[in-house]
Amino acid sequence: MKRWIAMVVIIALAGATAGYVVDAPFAPHAAPPSRPTFAMFDQAAAAMLALLGPIGAIAAPLVTGAVLCGLLLLLNSARPVPVASGPVWRPEFRATDQGLLRPNEARAGESEAPDAEGPPPGPLALIRKARSRSRDWFDDPSWLGGLPKLAGIPWPRDENGAPLPFAAQIDLADIAAACPEAPLPAAGSLAFFLGDGAVVPVPPGAHEFTAPPAAPRDGNGLPASNTARPFQDFFPFWPVEPVAVALPEDLRDGDEPGDEEAVERAMTKWLARRYPLRDGALTVPEPVTRIWWHGACHLAERLHVALAEASRLIDKRMIRTSDARADIEMLQSDPATTPLRLEAAERAFEREEAKLANIRAQHAALSQVVPAMDGFVDDRDLWSPLSQDEFAVIEDVLTHLGRDCPDLVRRHLPQSMAEIAALSLRAMVSGPPEALAQVPDSELARINAAFRLANLHQHQMFGPSGGLARAGHDDHRGEILLLQLARDDMMDWDWALYQFWIRPEDLARRRWDRVALTFQSG
Numbered sequence: 001m002k003r004w005i006a007m008v009v010i011i012a013l014a015g016a017t018a019g020y021v022v023d024a025p026f027a028p029h030a031a032p033p034s035r036p037t038f039a040m041f042d043q044a045a046a047a048m049l050a051l052l053g054p055i056g057a058i059a060a061p062l063v064t065g066a067v068l069c070g071l072l073l074l075l076n077s078a079r080p081v082p083v084a085s086g087p088v089w090r091p092e093f094r095a096t097d098q099g100l101l102r103p104n105e106a107r108a109g110e111s112e113a114p115d116a117e118g119p120p121p122g123p124l125a126l127i128r129k130a131r132s133r134s135r136d137w138f139d140d141p142s143w144l145g146g147l148p149k150l151a152g153i154p155w156p157r158d159e160n161g162a163p164l165p166f167a168a169q170i171d172l173a174d175i176a177a178a179c180p181e182a183p184l185p186a187a188g189s190l191a192f193f194l195g196d197g198a199v200v201p202v203p204p205g206a207h208e209f210t211a212p213p214a215a216p217r218d219g220n221g222l223p224a225s226n227t228a229r230p231f232q233d234f235f236p237f238w239p240v241e242p243v244a245v246a247l248p249e250d251l252r253d254g255d256e257p258g259d260e261e262a263v264e265r266a267m268t269k270w271l272a273r274r275y276p277l278r279d280g281a282l283t284v285p286e287p288v289t290r291i292w293w294h295g296a297c298h299l300a301e302r303l304h305v306a307l308a309e310a311s312r313l314i315d316k317r318m319i320r321t322s323d324a325r326a327d328i329e330m331l332q333s334d335p336a337t338t339p340l341r342l343e344a345a346e347r348a349f350e351r352e353e354a355k356l357a358n359i360r361a362q363h364a365a366l367s368q369v370v371p372a373m374d375g376f377v378d379d380r381d382l383w384s385p386l387s388q389d390e391f392a393v394i395e396d397v398l399t400h401l402g403r404d405c406p407d408l409v410r411r412h413l414p415q416s417m418a419e420i421a422a423l424s425l426r427a428m429v430s431g432p433p434e435a436l437a438q439v440p441d442s443e444l445a446r447i448n449a450a451f452r453l454a455n456l457h458q459h460q461m462f463g464p465s466g467g468l469a470r471a472g473h474d475d476h477r478g479e480i481l482l483l484q485l486a487r488d489d490m491m492d493w494d495w496a497l498y499q500f501w502i503r504p505e506d507l508a509r510r511r512w513d514r515v516a517l518t519f520q521s522g
Contacts, residue, residue: 010069014064015062015065018061025045043341046338121183122181122252123245123267123460123462124242124460124462125243125245125460126144126241126242126458127242128238128239129240129241130448142169142189143239144236144238144239144240145234145235145430146235147166149202149207150202150207151202151203151207156200158195159196163212164193164194165194167498168459168485169192170192172184172187173186175461178243183507184507187204188202188203189201190202190512192485192500194517198515199500201512235492236431236490236492238430240459245267245271247263247266248266267458276450278450278451278453278454278456281489282447282490283422285418286418290391291417292385293377293381294383294427295394295414296373296376296377296394299413300374302414303366303370303412306366306405306412307366313359314360317356320356324345324349324352325349327345328342359407361404363405365404365405366405366409369397382435383434383437395417398415429444454491455486455488456486457487457497458486460481462481476499476501479501479503479504479516480502480503482500482501482507482515483500484497485499495519497519498517498519499517499518500516501515501516
């Protein structure tokens with residue numbers, strides 16, 4: 001561990017030194033007590049620039065840091081590598097009828113119920129169902145994404161009044177059939193929400209999908225909270241079936257150190273004999289010959305996001321350029337300024353000015369593409385394929401964006417026709433019948449065969465400690481894993497894990513307000 005800490009410190013110091021050389025001088029902006037110290041650093045940076053040139057002055061600390069890290073690795077190569085203790089968890093608050101409690105925190109004056117006896121129920125993997133053109137799967141009782149069926153129960157909200165994003169609704173009769181020892185009611189369903197986390201028990205019956213409530217607005221008519229996923233952009237709807245995973249006898253209790261990893265390995269081995277394990281995200285092989293208007297409309301929407309971000313980036317660059325110009329003026333008025341410091345400040349200003357000009361040029365190019373794309377996709381049928389000429393237009397747009405405004409679109413847009421095609425396939429195979437009708441038979445068969453599991457960890461209920469992600473973390477030791485939602489590109493879920501936990505005594509009392517939600521980012 002000390003070796004890795006030392007390497008992190010070395011890398012951080014090397015990066016900080018290179019960054020200081022790029023942005024120096026700092027002394028004119030420093031508080032008076034620290035100005036002499038920064039002046040010394042500025043002189044050292046100016047000397048490095050004069051001696052090594054701009055590229056050499058930046059590269060020197062980075063190369064030195066890399067060499068030192070390499071030496072540390074060589075010196076410690078004979079030592080055994082410690083086993084990682086697992087990812088770091090961030091427990092979130094959970095809501096109760098008497099305010100907010102942290103996970104496992106009892107209310108004042110309440111005595112703890114005795115621990116439940118016996119091992120937890122065995123794990124249930126939630127397997128996405130195959131899509132069929134001849135079946136209306138929107139009547140299935142258990143599903144991920146889409147909308148809940150709340151039977152008139154209010155949609156849960158966060159502390160700011162924003163509706164929580166819906167993630168899954170699981171039918172309890174499905175669970176009882178797959179796992180008779182499950183400590184849950186045998187009728188009704190549970191609806192799971194993200195954000196602050198909430199579990200809503202829904203009574204049995206044939207219910208309609210529940211439309212989301214409006215988010216609260218501020219005085220300007222804008223959403224007062226951005227914690228929830230926008231409801232015009234739901235997660236894909238996908239029915240699931242719970243499948244009981246048979247564990248080896250020695251892992252069924254799951255109470256020994258290291259059982260978390262062993263359980264997940266055993267689950268993966270068991271599932272692999274029945275379903276193809278995922279080897280990556282859904283892709284479309286090159287060369288792509290077909291895309292749908294859904295993908296073109298998505299591209300047009302993301303261009304607006306990139307354009308808004310570009311405006312903020314220009315404002316940021318203008319401030320940095322103005323500060324660099326002020327540095328020069330301050331140094332010019334200071335008799336103690338050396339030529340090296342003034343030269344370094346002028347170079348810094350030139351760099352900022354060039355970056356500002358570049359971003360402005362990219363912004364101008366993007367500003368021309370956005371209205372043109374809006375007109376191109378206006379009033380199109382989302383699920384119809386583009387003609388060859390229309391396909392060529394999108395190819396030209398992607399080429400133009402990559403050439404003329406790469407810095408503005410890189411993080412916001414699909415970068416290839418293959419990405420656009422895969423995006424639409426995911427939406428169509430889980431969408432309404434008119435969308436499914438446009439999916440080629442070969443693609444539907446491929447998705448049904450190879451993409452029913454999540455990417456790495458599985459969507460899961462129950463099981464000893466919830467698998468590998470729980471290793472080394474005792475916040476929920478002894479609790480029941482009510483639901484685990486894993487990374488899944490077919491669901492548009494880019495997190496690592498969401499896990500809903502409940503103590504056995506709270507589950508026995510049906511205290512769904514006591515469920516704790518934990519989260520691990522990608």
